[in-house]
Amino acid sequence: MSSPNHSTSHSTIERVSVFGPTLRFKGELKAQEDIKIEGRIEGTIEHQQRVIVGSKGEVVAKVNASAIDVDGRVQGDMVAKKSIKVSQSAVVRGNLRAPSVSITEGANFNGGVTMESNAGSSGPSTTGASSR
Numbered sequence: 001m002s003s004p005n006h007s008t009s010h011s012t013i014e015r016v017s018v019f020g021p022t023l024r025f026k027g028e029l030k031a032q033e034d035i036k037i038e039g040r041i042e043g044t045i046e047h048q049q050r051v052i053v054g055s056k057g058e059v060v061a062k063v064n065a066s067a068i069d070v071d072g073r074v075q076g077d078m079v080a081k082k083s084i085k086v087s088q089s090a091v092v093r094g095n096l097r098a099p100s101v102s103i104t105e106g107a108n109f110n111g112g113v114t115m116e117s118n119a120g121s122s123g124p125s126t127t128g129a130s131s132r
Contacts, residue, residue, distance in 0.1 A: 021056045029061075037072070055089055068098075077111075 015033035019025065023039035034050040037057040045051060047065035057072035067082045070090040078084055080098035088106035097114040 016052075019057075053090075 016036055017031060017033055018036045019039045019041065021038040024041075025039065026042045028043055029035075029041060029045045030047070032048050034052065035045075035047060036052040036054055037059060038054040039056075040058045040060075042060045045059070045061050045063045045065065047063075049065065050067040050069065051063055051065040053059050053068075053070045053072040053074055055071045059072070059074045059076065061074075061076045063074070063076060063078045065078075065080055068078050068080045068084045069087070070078075070085065070092055071087045072089075073091045075093045077095045078092075078097070082098065083100040083102070084096050084098045086092055086096075086101075086103040086107045086109055088104045090104075091108040093110050095112040095114070097116070099115060099117050101113050101115050103109050103113075
């Protein structure tokens, strides 16, 4: 039985575009909604929302987004306005810049980390890191 008080508002529905595991894309990708990548993307990604690199995803690109979550493979620098999260299953080769950076133990990461309140500014609080 459904509740008569239950309503779905358009403002609470998340829009997520998914690039499936068989899709390949080369070029410049721009979008306004969240995106989950399970295929392969080469080039640049300029995003206003969250970019999720799924466990089957492979990105060879510079990524600029509001937030970035990585479960798959990324080769290239990433800049986020809010946060970057690198999970245990991730393989990342590149520099990370965001106010909040989280690299889970067990992640395969090789690059530098810059954490600053404004990811677009040029203030060095950089840490070089290599994790396996």
